[in-house]
Amino acid sequence: MAPRPLDGWELAVTEPGEAASPAHLGRDLDWIPAAAPGTAAAALQASGRWSFEAPVRLHDKDVWFRARLNGSGPDTLRFEGLATLAEVWLDDVRILQSDNMYLAHEVNVDLAGEHVLAVVCRAIAGRVAQTRPRPRWRSAMIAGDGLRSLRTTLLGHMPGWCPPVDVVGPWRPVTRLRRADGVRVLHADLRAVPEGRGGRIVVTLDCDMDAADAPPAVLIGAGAEAPLRWTAPGRLEGEVRLAEVERWAPNGYGAQPLYDVRVRIGESLIGLGRVGFRTIELDAGPDGRGFALRVNGQPVFCRGASWTPPDIVGLQGGADLYRPLLEQARDAGVTMLRVSGVTLYEADAFYELCDEFGILVWQDFMFANLDYPTGDPAFAASVAEEARQFLSRTQASPCLAVLCGGSEIAQQAAMLGYPAEAWSGPLTHEILPAAAAALRPDALYVANSPWGGDLPFCADAGVTHYYGVGAYRRPLEDARRAGVRFASECLAFANLPDAATLERLLPVPAVHHPRWKERTPRDVGASWDFEDVRDHYLGLLYGVEPARLRSEDPERYADLSRAVVAEVMEATFAEWRRPGSPTGGGLVWFWRDLWPGAGWGVIDSTGEPKSAYWALRRAFRPTRVSLTDEGVNGLALHLVNDAPRALDVVVSFACLRDGAVPVARGEARLTLDPGSARTLSSAALLGSFFDVGYAYRFGPPSHDVCVAALADAASGAVIAEAFHFPLGRGSARLPVSIAARAEQDGEGWSLVLSADRLAQSVHIVDQGYRPEDDWFHLAPGREKRVRLRPRSAGQGPPSGRVLAVNASSSFSYRTC
Numbered sequence: 001m002a003p004r005p006l007d008g009w010e011l012a013v014t015e016p017g018e019a020a021s022p023a024h025l026g027r028d029l030d031w032i033p034a035a036a037p038g039t040a041a042a043a044l045q046a047s048g049r050w051s052f053e054a055p056v057r058l059h060d061k062d063v064w065f066r067a068r069l070n071g072s073g074p075d076t077l078r079f080e081g082l083a084t085l086a087e088v089w090l091d092d093v094r095i096l097q098s099d100n101m102y103l104a105h106e107v108n109v110d111l112a113g114e115h116v117l118a119v120v121c122r123a124i125a126g127r128v129a130q131t132r133p134r135p136r137w138r139s140a141m142i143a144g145d146g147l148r149s150l151r152t153t154l155l156g157h158m159p160g161w162c163p164p165v166d167v168v169g170p171w172r173p174v175t176r177l178r179r180a181d182g183v184r185v186l187h188a189d190l191r192a193v194p195e196g197r198g199g200r201i202v203v204t205l206d207c208d209m210d211a212a213d214a215p216p217a218v219l220i221g222a223g224a225e226a227p228l229r230w231t232a233p234g235r236l237e238g239e240v241r242l243a244e245v246e247r248w249a250p251n252g253y254g255a256q257p258l259y260d261v262r263v264r265i266g267e268s269l270i271g272l273g274r275v276g277f278r279t280i281e282l283d284a285g286p287d288g289r290g291f292a293l294r295v296n297g298q299p300v301f302c303r304g305a306s307w308t309p310p311d312i313v314g315l316q317g318g319a320d321l322y323r324p325l326l327e328q329a330r331d332a333g334v335t336m337l338r339v340s341g342v343t344l345y346e347a348d349a350f351y352e353l354c355d356e357f358g359i360l361v362w363q364d365f366m367f368a369n370l371d372y373p374t375g376d377p378a379f380a381a382s383v384a385e386e387a388r389q390f391l392s393r394t395q396a397s398p399c400l401a402v403l404c405g406g407s408e409i410a411q412q413a414a415m416l417g418y419p420a421e422a423w424s425g426p427l428t429h430e431i432l433p434a435a436a437a438a439l440r441p442d443a444l445y446v447a448n449s450p451w452g453g454d455l456p457f458c459a460d461a462g463v464t465h466y467y468g469v470g471a472y473r474r475p476l477e478d479a480r481r482a483g484v485r486f487a488s489e490c491l492a493f494a495n496l497p498d499a500a501t502l503e504r505l506l507p508v509p510a511v512h513h514p515r516w517k518e519r520t521p522r523d524v525g526a527s528w529d530f531e532d533v534r535d536h537y538l539g540l541l542y543g544v545e546p547a548r549l550r551s552e553d554p555e556r557y558a559d560l561s562r563a564v565v566a567e568v569m570e571a572t573f574a575e576w577r578r579p580g581s582p583t584g585g586g587l588v589w590f591w592r593d594l595w596p597g598a599g600w601g602v603i604d605s606t607g608e609p610k611s612a613y614w615a616l617r618r619a620f621r622p623t624r625v626s627l628t629d630e631g632v633n634g635l636a637l638h639l640v641n642d643a644p645r646a647l648d649v650v651v652s653f654a655c656l657r658d659g660a661v662p663v664a665r666g667e668a669r670l671t672l673d674p675g676s677a678r679t680l681s682s683a684a685l686l687g688s689f690f691d692v693g694y695a696y697r698f699g700p701p702s703h704d705v706c707v708a709a710l711a712d713a714a715s716g717a718v719i720a721e722a723f724h725f726p727l728g729r730g731s732a733r734l735p736v737s738i739a740a741r742a743e744q745d746g747e748g749w750s751l752v753l754s755a756d757r758l759a760q761s762v763h764i765v766d767q768g769y770r771p772e773d774d775w776f777h778l779a780p781g782r783e784k785r786v787r788l789r790p791r792s793a794g795q796g797p798p799s800g801r802v803l804a805v806n807a808s809s810s811f812s813y814r815t816c
Contacts, residue, residue: 003078003175006117009034009067011043011169016062016123022116023092025064034065036170039083040121042314043169050313052595053515058166060125065169066118071111071176079105081172084152085122091115100151101171102345102366102386121168124150135371136422137413141524148370151382154342155312155594161521163312163595171315172347183215183265184208185272186234190261190396191442192275194296198242199277201261203228205236215266221275222259236265247296248276248398250335251358252622253675254296254644258355261396276355276398282444285582289461291452291486292584293360293401293444298675301577301642302336302360302585303620304329305602306489309343312594317347324607325592326350330357332613333620337361338488338587341368341407341449345390354399361399362488362587364449365390365432367406371413374426383427387435395439402444403436404488405429410448410456411465423456424448449488465489466586469572471523473536476568479575480628487586491572493537493565494520494530495612496558497596497604500767505596505606510558511550519597531598538564542730556805563761563805566615566775567729573619574626574722578638579677588616611763611775618720618776623647623672625710627722632695635682635724637708641672648713653685655692655703659734659758659806660780663703664690669713682706694726701727705758707779718784723777729760734806738762738778740813742788742798749788749798751813755780759804766800767791778804 011034012025019025034043040063044050069090079088083101087094095107135148142157156165177184189204201221205228217228221240228238246257258274283292283299293300310321329337337354339346341364354361365387374380394400405428413423428447436445452462459466460483468474468482470491484490496502496510508515511531522529535546541564550557569588576583593601602612618624622642630636641647652667666685672678682692694701706724711717725731737756742749751764751771759778764771769788778784788798797815 003173003177006036006067006069006174006176009036009038009065011040012064013040013058014062014064016060016125018062019064019120021092021094022064022066022089022118022120029064031066034169036065036067036119036174037080037172037314037316038169039171039314040065040168041165042311042316045313052163055164056166057164058168060123062123063121063168064118065120066116067174069111069115069117070113071115072113073111075109075111076177077107077109077117078173078175078177079107079119079170080174081170082119083121083167083169083171084150085124087120087122089118089120100382100386101153101167102151102390103382104172104389106177117174119170119174124152133373133375135373137371137416137418139369139371139412140416141369141408141412148372149376149379151366151386153315153344153366154368155309155344158342160524161600165312167315183268183270185263185270187392188272188395189392189439190272190275192259192277192396192398194245194247194277194279197244199245200239200241201259201275202239203237203261203263203272205263207234207236207265209234217263217265219261219263221261228263236263245277248278248355249298249358249644250295250300250360251330252333252335252642253298253300253358256356256358258398273396274352274355275396278398280401280442280444283584285485289452289485290582290584291463295360295401300335300360301583302362302486302587303573303577303616304334304336304338304359304591305588305616306340306590307337307343307346308590308592308594308601309346310592315344317350319349319353322346322350322353325603326353326357326359328603328607328609328613329359329591332617333622335360335620336401336585336587337591338449339363340590341366341404348393351394351397351399355397359399360401361397362402362404362449363400364404364407367409367427369408369412371409371422372425372427374431380426380431384431384435387432388439391435391439400440400443402446403432403440404446405432405448407449408465411450414456452485459484459487460582461485463488465589467492469568471530471533473533475540476571476575479572480581484576484583484586486584487576489589490586491569492521492530492589492600493534493568493612494598495534495565495600495602495610496562496598497593497610498608498765499558500765501596501604501606501608510554510598516597519595519599521600530600534561534565537568541567541728543728544730559761559763559803559805562611562763563775566611566761569612570615570619573616574628574638577619577624577640577677578626578628578636579640579679588612609770609774611761614774614776617773621720623710624720625651625708625722627706627708627724629693629724629726630681631693633681634692634695635706637680637682637685637722638677639672639680639710640677642675644674646674647672647719649719650711650713650716651680651685652709652711653682654707655690656705656707656758656780657703659705659736660756664692692726693724704731707758709779718782721777721779723758723779731806736804736807738802738804738807738811740802740811742813742815744797744815747787748790749815751786751788751798751802752783753778753786753802754783755804758806760806761804763803764800765803765810766798768795769798769800
């Protein structure tokens with residue numbers, strides 16, 4: 001039986017307690033169209049009554065949703081999620097109460113003609129239960145410490161970075177499950193168990209059957225089948241054994257084979273979803289203090305970001321919303337996304353697409369920054385059921401790699417000065433790990449994020465939220481000095497969207513306009529924001545005075561601001577991915593902005609990539625070269641090949657004067673084995689002494705940039721490049737000349753670029769096309785071909801500009 005969604009919803013807002021039941025609602029209420037799934041804010045927005053500029057507060061109101069329901073006889077109503085203190089009424093009979101927006105509920109009803117189904121979401125302001133124990137400590141991050149006893153998202157309650165959206169209403173589907181002849185699967189325990197070269201698909205089903213006798217049943221999966229046996233009334237168990245299966249691997253490390261699983265029960269054929277075979281192990285390193293993943297026995301560097309919901313107002317999730325964002329992540333080389341405890345559990349389509357794209361998921365349970373009242377039996381039972389329901393519906397997903405008790409619970413307590421016994425409790429050490437062990441023993445469990453050191457946020461043990469490079473304004477060298485083991489959050493900057501996005505959605509002067517500042521992320525209570533952090537690195541890397549540059553040349557200030565975050569992110573991951581690094585992964589905070597502005601996202605709120613995205617796309621390549629400054633030892637060239645195939649490559653290195661004239665060069669041909677990494681010294685490639693990093697300073701500098709390139713040995717095609725600026729990135733503008741021409745072939749349009757000297761942070765501006773690389777350095781002496789993808793169907797020929805931050809003008813291109 002396919003669930004049938006209920007439509008025809010409408011919404012009205014009343015004062016709290018004004019109507020105890022639908023019968024008490026006034027006849028003159030202003031009802032507007034609504035939807036389920038949907039939120040009250042989304043309905044008001046669609047009616048022109050809510051916007052980011054003029055949000056309507058709803059947590060201090062009662063919000064009513066209603067729809068007509070017709071039918072006769074027994075029926076089942078399913079509510080996938082109601083936010084937050086909700087009551088459901090059928091006519092004037094209350095059939096359900098819920099105080100956990102993450103719980104799904106089913107209610108059996110008897111229908112007799114036309115009915116009115118009403119959902120009222122009661123005001124949560126001032127509704128904190130007094131019977132629950134007082135917190136051991138109070139959060140400095142959350143607006144309203146009473147939220148500790150309410151199971152609702154913290155989105156909208158995190159002042160400083162989140163839009164003021166009150167989450168109210170049936171945010172997940174409301175459906176009818178009409179009873180019919182046949183079999184309905186109430187619960188499926190579905191597991192893919194690798195064994196040697198093969199594996200087993202193991203199933204336990206609880207069924208609701210109309211048939212008096214248990215019919216024969218067969219499990220079908222991966223081209224094989226086996227009988228299921230009835231082990232109890234309504235329960236089926238069995239397994240399919242497979243002699244050989246292909247392993248599921250993360251993005252860039254191999255393929256992602258998925259196998260359909262179905263069950264035939266009598267005449268009914270029921271799909272159970274898709275499974276993938278993989279193993280995940282924790283590699284704690286030789287000292288036992290590390291955190292890294294091995295997937296199918298192979299080390300995996302987890303590179304990615306923290307995920308944010310694609311629809312912050314309506315909180316909707318579906319393949320159409322998820323796919324373009326996850327495709328961008330896949331194309332950028334992302335191997336892991338983290339769903340943070342300050343957000344929400346995503347819909348099934350999110351995990352299914354991560355399965356398809358090979359993106360591992362670090363999944364926090366939805367707890368963060370608060371001391372939760374697990375001493376209350378009702379609360380403990382509710383969160384245990386919440387965990388069970390989430391793990392049950394995602395049980396077959398191979399992408400689910402790490403399950404985490406929540407975000408910054410232990411860190412919050414520790415930073416407030418409380419002793420270790422106050423950092424955690426039964427929630428993260430008993431309730432949640434028990435659910436994980438029962439339903440997802442194939443995933444790792446972490447008590448909290450961060451967690452693992454003498455203090456829970458120490459960088460050199462376990463998992464950390466690393467902001468040494470970033471909020472704490474440490475030099476770039478701190479990325480190595482801190483000994484980061486695994487950064488489940490890192491590198492948050494106020495990342496500027498492209499100028500076209502700002503002109504369209506936030507047309508106000510940057511930095512000091514109130515609307516701009518409202519959308520610039522900050523930590524509550526801090527005297528600085530993340531724009532100040534970006535400006536710090538702008539001065540450090542480019543030798544400019546940000547405040548002066550902003551007032552005298554705001555366009556150049558904006559371009560350098562975009563360039564600097566890209567440079568910092570790429571340099572940090574170069575440190576973490578080099579051979580010998582103790583770091584097992586880094587997840588940038590975060591993937592996509594929640595609203596227009598200079599937010600933390602590397603994708604803006606419209607889905608358009610920012611400069612940081614392009615830097616991470618280069619830093620996340622499965623096969624890459626990077627450069628690090630090793631002081632008097634010169635430069636180190638780090639070669640990484642995560643791909644499952646060997647590569648014959650030529651690595652070249654050159655030092656350029658005035659960004660153009662080679663004063664030293666060398667190259668070597670070698671083979672990079674699958675899953676390998678190695679380091680070469682600049683001295684080994686050059687074959688003699690040369691002060692490549694300008695460390696010895698025997699006289700004036702001989703060059704201003706070093707260029708390393710990794711090329712395919714057979715074709716000569718450049719796979720990856722890296723650049724080092726021994727004198728800093730902020731040298732005076734040079735008379736750079738960039739040649740740009742658009743060419744068309746069977747796959748579409750490309751832009752072919754070349755420069756007479758090094759062009760820094762090249763940016764392509766084309767309103768009709770999106771480039772497949774941007775904000776890159778362009779080395780002289782060879783052409784770079786950048787594929788252009790149309791932003792809409794039927795787009796005409798490309799026409800745009802090319803800019804570089806060390807050029808005094810832009811360079812136009814067009815196709816006649």
